[in-house]
Amino acid sequence: MAEPLHRLAIVVPTPAHSTVGGPLSYRSELPLAAGTLVRVPLGRREVLGVVWGEAPDEPDGPAREEKPVAGVLDGLPPLASAWRELVAFAAAYYQRSLGEVALAALPPQLRELSPEQWQRRLRRAAAAGGGAAVDPAPALTDEQAAALQRIGAEPGPFLLHGATGSGKTEVYLQAVAQALGADPTAQALVMVPEINLTPQLQARFGERFGDAGVVSLHSGMTNPQRLKAWLAAHTGAARIVLGTRMAVFASLPRLALVVVDEEHDPSYKQQEGARYSARDLALVRGKLDGAKVVLGSATPSLESWQASERGRYARLAMPSRIGAGPLPQVRLVDMNLQPKGTVLAPALAAAIEERIARGEQSLLFLNRRGYAPVLACTACDWKSECPHCSAFRVFHKIDRTLRCHHCGFSERVPRACPQCGNLDIAPLGRGTERLEEHLAQLFAGTRRPDGEPARIARIDADSTRAKGALEAQLGAVHAGAVDVLVGTQMVTKGHDFRRITLVAALNADSALFSSDFRAPERLFALLMQAAGRAGRDARQAGHSQMWVQxxxxxxxxxxxxxxxxxPAFAAQQLDEREAAGMPPFAYQALVRAEARTQEVAQGFLREAAEAAQQLPEAPHVTVYPAVPMAVQRVANVERAQMLVESASRPALQRFLAGWQPLLQARRCKGLIRWAVDVDPLAI
Structure with a gap:
């Protein structure tokens, strides 16, 4: 007697706004558990799929022909139910298709390997496994010990509010040791906001727990590296996963602890595809997995701070720096009182010179890479605009190019003004490259204690393009081979520079009067984080300074x-937000449209807004008029957006879910794409 065929619901890769939002039905000769990874036909391709359960009964009507499952990834445990619930939540909340989120969370190489290659990878993953041989941990301060005790005794979630240099990382290390020690199969996930912070974190965790049980997951890895790390986590061979925002979707079947370091950082928000917040999903994941969640920051997001004020998060306070050194003295330089064209105030230059002479280091940060933001003609109105974007191309002197930081379009610097032929074209403004050049001239005669000339270095996205460049440059700073470090905000986060005693912010004002209501919050966090790079060695902390021009x-x-x-800054900001009815006292989403013309983009959004009025939740939601985005043209594509706001998160979610088919039905000629951004960080 023939075996009955099993009808399975299988999630396959589908576009964001596909009319097929959920799983597709396939037949299998064998029963397959939910979470099993399979290969299935989709159109003319064979794709990776995830079994989501049994297929529902077909409604009355002509039966559809169901294709058979092509193969099963043998030897791989099914993805856990908590993982599938997390993916389903993320897809629904962020208004994306289930297939898009589920398959994007899996290593790309899973789809490409033959059965023979797959079995080889699986054998390697099993052989590479190793438990965690915990190394002795240092003694904790009273504040660290109190925080760790509460993490062990209370359910959380926790907001660890610790000053820079207070030893938050040691609390994370010992909390992980605590969780892994309580259960021999337990796993931990530790997230950081940026890839450049993972090497030093992996080094610390490797020293403490041994390299065998610690893996990283981030977008800078090759596909084979990512598959190897993912398999180690999925099979339990790796007990600790370190990573950036994508690691929130790592398959960790025995997850006991999640740590989100620098939880305030906007890098945790994905800006392409499914625009999820990894910090927020970490909290959801903790609930689904029964894992404890620790969010850590010296400058928590106002959403997390408010949650701790209202008792939804348990707040753990660590206000003191290790070694009892004071936080840097903050000195403001009033640029209104400086000579015209001043780059570095004389008093600041003198303070840097003193540190060079003493063998100490200084950090100057400027959030503009390149030599100058604009190249301009002195005779006419020509400026180095990008022909494809509504933005200027940045002058990079090192390779004599004009480069657009939005679309990547690059050209050699013209010999003369393209508009009037004038030979006198000059840089306007200042980027990190030009600042580095200026400092080299300014401190050319300054000597280090060994009599050698001062050494200036620059760390930004341009200077760290080459493989291994960032690690080499950070190594030079740690080794004392750099006296003055110039960089963008990438050098102000998370780095433990022991010799830096002076930090200076040279262009902090741009965020003070921004139209983005989150700009002051981001600026305060950036300046506090930057200040925290100074005086981390207790012997030098007494004279550490943060200068702000x-x-x-x-x-x-x-x-x-x-x-x-x-706390005072947060209270003032929250009062302003509440009075204005802004997050976290309201909930927002953006609908963004990209088209060949601004008229088409805004027309699509206007029609969508009119259609939304028929939705049941419309009375509880405000839809604002469509407007061009701040940079309205990128790579010859016009961009517009529309803000949607509600005092109720559930009402906004129901409204967006009901709006999706109406948006889909209004696709028009000239419209390239549209997307919904729930809880946007930039408006």
Whole structure:
């Protein structure tokens, strides 16, 4: 008697706004558990799929022909139910298709390997496994010990509010040891906001737990590296996963602890495809897996701070730096009182010179890479605009190019003005490359204690393009081979520079009067994080300084910064947000449209807004008029957006879910794509 065929619901890769949003039905001769990875036919291709369960009964009507499952990835445990629930939640909340989220969370190489290659990889993963041989941990301060005790005793989630240099990483290390020690199969996930922070974190965790049980997951890895790490985590061979935002979807079947370091950082929000917040999904994941969640920051996001104020998160306070050294003294330089064209105030230059002479290091940060933001003609109105974007191309002197940081379009610098032929074209403004050049000239006669000339170095996205460049440059800073470090904000986060005693922010004012209501929050966090790079060695902490050059020294943000008073700043900002009805007191989404013309993009959004009025939740949601985006043209594509807001998160979610088919039905000629961004970080 023939075996009955099993009808399975299988999730396959589908576009974001596919009319097929859920699993497809396939038949299998064998029963397959939910979470099993399979290969199935889709159109003319064979694709990777995830069994989601049994297929529902077909409604009355002509039966559809169901294709057979082509193969099963043998020897691989099914993906856990908590993982599938996380993916389903993320797809629904962020308004994406289930297939897009599920398959994007899996290593690309899973789809490409033959059965023979697959079995080889699986054998290697099993052979490479190793438990965690915990190394002795240092003694904790009273504040660290109290935080660790509460993490072990209470359910959480926890907000670890620790000053820079207070030893948050050691608390993470010992919390992981605590979780792994309580259960020989337990796993931990530790997330950081940026790839450049993972090598030093992996080194610390490797030293403490042994390299065999620790793996990294981030977008900078090759496909084979990513598959190897994913398999180690999925099979339990790796007990600790370190990673950036994508690691929130790692398959960790025995997850007991999740740590999100620098939880305030906007890098945790995905800006392409499914625009998820890894920090927020970490909290959801903790609930689904029964794992404890620790969010850590010296400057928590206002959403997390408010949650701890209201008792939804348990707040753990670590206000003191290790070694009892004080936080850096904050000095404001009023640029209104400086000579015209001043790059570095004389007092700041003198303070840097003193440090070079003492063998100490200084860090200057400027959030503009390149030599100058604009190249301009001195005779006419020509400026180095990008022909494909509504933005200027940045002048990079090192390779004599004009480069657009939005679309990547690059050209050699013209010999003369393309508009009038004038030979006198000059840089306007200042980027990190030009600042590095200026400092080299300024401190050309300054000597180190060994009599050698001062050494200036630059770390930004341009100087670290080559493989291994970032690690080499950070190594030079740690070794004392650099006296003055120039960089963008990538050098202000998370790095433990022991010799830096002076940090300076040279262009902090741009965020003070931004139209983005989150700009002051981001600026305060950046300045506090930057200040934390100074005086981390207790022997030098007494004379560490944070200098801020500003045209608005009386701004209240700087008053809170001088006192290192995050609670006061947060209270003032939350009062302003509540009065204005802004997050976290309201909930937002953006609908973005890209088209060949601005008229088509805005027309699509206007029609969508009119259609939305028929939805049941419309009375509880405000739909604002469509407007061009801040950079409205990128790579010859026009961009517009529309803000949607509600005082109720569930009402907004129901509204967006009901709106999706209406948006899909209004696709028109000239429209390239549209997307919904739930809980946007930039408006």
């Amino acid at each position: 500003t045209w608005h020294p009386a701004h209240p943000l700087f008053a809170a910064l001088r006192r290192h008073d995050f």
